[in-house]
Amino acid sequence: MLVCSRCGREYPETFRLTCDCGGTFLVEREYYDFFGNLLPYLDMRRYLNFIPIGGNYLPPAIPAITPVGALQMGPVIALFKLEYLQPSGSFKDRGTYVTVAKLMEEGIHEVVLDSSGNAALSMALYSLPAGITAHIFVSYDVMLEKLSLLQRLGAVLNFVDGDRMAVHERAMEFAENNGVTYVSHWLNPYFLEGTKTTAFEAYEQVGVPDYLFAPVGSGTLFLGLWKGFKELQEMGEIDRLPTFVAVQASGYESLCERSPIKNHLADGIAIPEPPRLGEMERVLDETGGRCVSVSEAETGEALSWLTRAGFLVEPTSAVVLAALWKLVDMGEIPDGSKVLLPLTGSGLKITEGI
Amino acid sequence: MLVCSRCGREYPETFRLTCDCGGTFLVEREYYDFFGNLLPYLDMRRYLNFIPIGGNYLPPAIPAITPVGALQMGPVIALFKLEYLQPSGSFKDRGTYVTVAKLMEEGIHEVVLDSSGNAALSMALYSLPAGITAHIFVSYDVMLEKLSLLQRLGAVLNFVDGDRMAVHERAMEFAENNGVTYVSHWLNPYFLEGTKTTAFEAYEQVGVPDYLFAPVGSGTLFLGLWKGFKELQEMGEIDRLPTFVAVQASGYESLCERSPIKNHLADGIAIPEPPRLGEMERVLDETGGRCVSVSEAETGEALSWLTRAGFLVEPTSAVVLAALWKLVDMGEIPDGSKVLLPLTGSGLKITEGI
Structure with missing residues (x-):
C-alpha cells in the first residue's frame, strides 16, 4: 500500500x-x-521480489549491479559504488525502471516530468521502448550534451526560463492543464523502490557500512538507500543502519544552513526546496547522521581526484568525496570506518573543451 | 604459459x-x-580464479557484470549483453583491467598503444591511478568527444596522419625507438584474458547461446568470447560451443570478402589487416560459423532500432544487430534460436548536434 x-x-x-x-x-x-527471495539474476532483477511491480512489463535496458571499489583513504576505507554504470549514465535508471514498469501496469502512456538532466535522460530512454510519450521540462541552462542525448531519445522538450523550482512548477501546471500524469521523481514513491536496490546490492557486496554519504538534492538516492537498509533491518537481516550523511551543494542547502555562495558545479543537487525534506530530517535523526555542505572549489578538487582514480563521473558525483574529506579532517569519522560513497552520474557525456 | x-x-x-x-x-x-571457483563478488572479480594475474594490484575501477536483456526478434530470441556499461564506456575495460594488473606485476610504468578511441580511453583511465604513463597514438580523425575525454584522463597524445594501419605502425616504431613497452590490444594475450569473462558471465546468465554475433576488427572481443566458452568446455562445464558469427564493416573486411564501399559509421572495426586473422578463421571453422559484412546504411538502421529499444550505444555496436537481421532474412538462423549480441560501446559520449 x-x-x-x-x-x-x-x-x-x-x-x-x-x-x-x-x-x-x-x-x-x-x-x-x-x-x-533473491532471484538468480546478475542484474537489478535479482531484487524483483522486493519491488512492488508485477513483472508483466519489464524494460529491456535492465539496470546493472554496480561494482564497489574499495580504497584506503587516510584513516578510513572508502567504498565507491559505481552507480553511474547504468544505461542512461546515472543511478536514476533504477528508479525509472520501476516507474516505467508501474506506468505500463496502470496503462499510462503519456507523462510529464521536470529535470536538470539525468532524470529526464533516464525517463526518455525508458519511455521510448515502452511507447510512453515523455514531455520533459528543462531550464535553458541544461547541459548541451544532455540536450543532444534527449533529442536522440525522442523526448518532447519544453524549455523554461527560470531556476530549478520554476521548471518544477511549469511541469506541474502542464500536467494539470492537460490531464497528463506527472511523474516527478521528487515525489514518485515508485522511484524510491528502484533506488533502494542500491542498498540491497551494497549489503551483498560489503555488508552494512558504518557511514553512508549521498548527494542530496531532492533526496531520491538518499531516501532510497535508507529505505533499502531499513527493509533489510525489518526483515531481520541486519541489526543496525549505517550513519547517513546528506551532502549538499553550498547555496542550495535544505538540510544544512543555507550559505550565501552558490556551488554551480554540482548542478544535479541544486534543489533548494525538496518536497521530502521532513523525511530526510527523520533519517538523519534516526541514524545519528548529519548534513554537510560543500563548495564549488571542494567539489572540483574531489572531481579531479576521482578522475585520477579512474572514476569518470560528473561533478555532482564528487560532492560525497569532498564531504568525506571534510569530516575526516574534522576528526568526525573514527579510524577504520567503512564509508559507502555512491558515485551517481557518468562523466562520459561531459565533453567540454571540444 | x-x-x-x-x-x-x-x-x-x-x-x-x-x-x-x-x-x-x-x-x-x-x-x-x-x-x-567463482569468487563471491558481483563484479568482474568474480572470475579472478580464471585470470592469470596475482591480485596484488587490482585497478579501482572494476568492470561490472553487464546485464543481458532478452527481446523476441522475429523468429529468434536476441540476448543483448550491455557490455558498454563499463567505467570507460566500452567492453575494452575488461581487457585493460587485466592488462594493467599484469603490467604492474611486471613493474612496467610506461606504455605505448594505438587506438581508434575506445581502447585508448580505457588504457588512459586505468593507467592514471596505476601511475603508468600512456603514450597514445591516434589518427587525426578520432572523434572529438573521445579526444576531450582522453585529455581529461591525462593521456600523452600523438597524432598520426594516415589510416588505422598507419597509426599502428607509428606506435610500434615509437615503442622500438624509445624502448617503451607496446601494449597493442590487437596482440596482447592478457587483453583476451579480460574479454573472455564476457563469456563466463553470459553462461551464468543465459547458458550457452546457439549463436554469438560479435563485431570483428582486431578480434579482441570475438576471440575473448571464444576463449571463455572454450575454457568452459575444457572444464567439462559445457558440451558445445555457440556458433560464432564474425560481423565486419563493409570496405574493411578481413574474414569476409573485401567490398568496395566503405562503412564509415562502424569506425571501431575499421581494421583491414588484423594480426590474429588466422585464429579467427579457426574459430569460424571450429564452430561452424561465418562472417557477415554490413554496410553503413544497415549499421545506421540497426543503431536507430537499438536507441528506440533503450540501448544507447555507438554505431559500431549496432553491426551485430544488422547482421542478425540479414541472416534471419536469409533463413540462416533456425526459429527459436538464442542469439547473444554483445553491445560494445556507449553512446553517451556521442554528442553530435551540439
Missing part, C-alpha cells in the same frame, strides 16, 4: 504522487527472508 | 606480445570446476 509520510493515511498502490493532506508517499509492504 | 598460436612454442607468462616466429600468443592454463 501507499502510506502518507505526513498523516499516515493509507491508499491502494496506484500511480499517485501525493496524499490529500499534501504529504508524500512511501510504498509499504512486508518482506522477509532476504537471501531466500 | 604463453603459447604461440602459429608455431606452438611455449614461453613463460611475462608481458610479451609475439613469438620469435612472429605469431601471436594465448595464455594457456588448466582450469577446473567453474562454479566451485
Whole structure:
C-alpha cells in the first residue's frame, strides 16, 4: 500500500504522487527472508521480489549491479559504488525502471516530468521502448550534451526560463492543464523502490557500512538507500543502519544552513526546496547522521581526484568525496570506518573543451 | 604459459606480445570446476580464479557484470549483453583491467598503444591511478568527444596522419625507438584474458547461446568470447560451443570478402589487416560459423532500432544487430534460436548536434 509520510493515511498502490493532506508517499509492504527471495539474476532483477511491480512489463535496458571499489583513504576505507554504470549514465535508471514498469501496469502512456538532466535522460530512454510519450521540462541552462542525448531519445522538450523550482512548477501546471500524469521523481514513491536496490546490492557486496554519504538534492538516492537498509533491518537481516550523511551543494542547502555562495558545479543537487525534506530530517535523526555542505572549489578538487582514480563521473558525483574529506579532517569519522560513497552520474557525456 | 598460436612454442607468462616466429600468443592454463571457483563478488572479480594475474594490484575501477536483456526478434530470441556499461564506456575495460594488473606485476610504468578511441580511453583511465604513463597514438580523425575525454584522463597524445594501419605502425616504431613497452590490444594475450569473462558471465546468465554475433576488427572481443566458452568446455562445464558469427564493416573486411564501399559509421572495426586473422578463421571453422559484412546504411538502421529499444550505444555496436537481421532474412538462423549480441560501446559520449 501507499502510506502518507505526513498523516499516515493509507491508499491502494496506484500511480499517485501525493496524499490529500499534501504529504508524500512511501510504498509499504512486508518482506522477509532476504537471501531466500533473491532471484538468480546478475542484474537489478535479482531484487524483483522486493519491488512492488508485477513483472508483466519489464524494460529491456535492465539496470546493472554496480561494482564497489574499495580504497584506503587516510584513516578510513572508502567504498565507491559505481552507480553511474547504468544505461542512461546515472543511478536514476533504477528508479525509472520501476516507474516505467508501474506506468505500463496502470496503462499510462503519456507523462510529464521536470529535470536538470539525468532524470529526464533516464525517463526518455525508458519511455521510448515502452511507447510512453515523455514531455520533459528543462531550464535553458541544461547541459548541451544532455540536450543532444534527449533529442536522440525522442523526448518532447519544453524549455523554461527560470531556476530549478520554476521548471518544477511549469511541469506541474502542464500536467494539470492537460490531464497528463506527472511523474516527478521528487515525489514518485515508485522511484524510491528502484533506488533502494542500491542498498540491497551494497549489503551483498560489503555488508552494512558504518557511514553512508549521498548527494542530496531532492533526496531520491538518499531516501532510497535508507529505505533499502531499513527493509533489510525489518526483515531481520541486519541489526543496525549505517550513519547517513546528506551532502549538499553550498547555496542550495535544505538540510544544512543555507550559505550565501552558490556551488554551480554540482548542478544535479541544486534543489533548494525538496518536497521530502521532513523525511530526510527523520533519517538523519534516526541514524545519528548529519548534513554537510560543500563548495564549488571542494567539489572540483574531489572531481579531479576521482578522475585520477579512474572514476569518470560528473561533478555532482564528487560532492560525497569532498564531504568525506571534510569530516575526516574534522576528526568526525573514527579510524577504520567503512564509508559507502555512491558515485551517481557518468562523466562520459561531459565533453567540454571540444 | 604463453603459447604461440602459429608455431606452438611455449614461453613463460611475462608481458610479451609475439613469438620469435612472429605469431601471436594465448595464455594457456588448466582450469577446473567453474562454479566451485567463482569468487563471491558481483563484479568482474568474480572470475579472478580464471585470470592469470596475482591480485596484488587490482585497478579501482572494476568492470561490472553487464546485464543481458532478452527481446523476441522475429523468429529468434536476441540476448543483448550491455557490455558498454563499463567505467570507460566500452567492453575494452575488461581487457585493460587485466592488462594493467599484469603490467604492474611486471613493474612496467610506461606504455605505448594505438587506438581508434575506445581502447585508448580505457588504457588512459586505468593507467592514471596505476601511475603508468600512456603514450597514445591516434589518427587525426578520432572523434572529438573521445579526444576531450582522453585529455581529461591525462593521456600523452600523438597524432598520426594516415589510416588505422598507419597509426599502428607509428606506435610500434615509437615503442622500438624509445624502448617503451607496446601494449597493442590487437596482440596482447592478457587483453583476451579480460574479454573472455564476457563469456563466463553470459553462461551464468543465459547458458550457452546457439549463436554469438560479435563485431570483428582486431578480434579482441570475438576471440575473448571464444576463449571463455572454450575454457568452459575444457572444464567439462559445457558440451558445445555457440556458433560464432564474425560481423565486419563493409570496405574493411578481413574474414569476409573485401567490398568496395566503405562503412564509415562502424569506425571501431575499421581494421583491414588484423594480426590474429588466422585464429579467427579457426574459430569460424571450429564452430561452424561465418562472417557477415554490413554496410553503413544497415549499421545506421540497426543503431536507430537499438536507441528506440533503450540501448544507447555507438554505431559500431549496432553491426551485430544488422547482421542478425540479414541472416534471419536469409533463413540462416533456425526459429527459436538464442542469439547473444554483445553491445560494445556507449553512446553517451556521442554528442553530435551540439
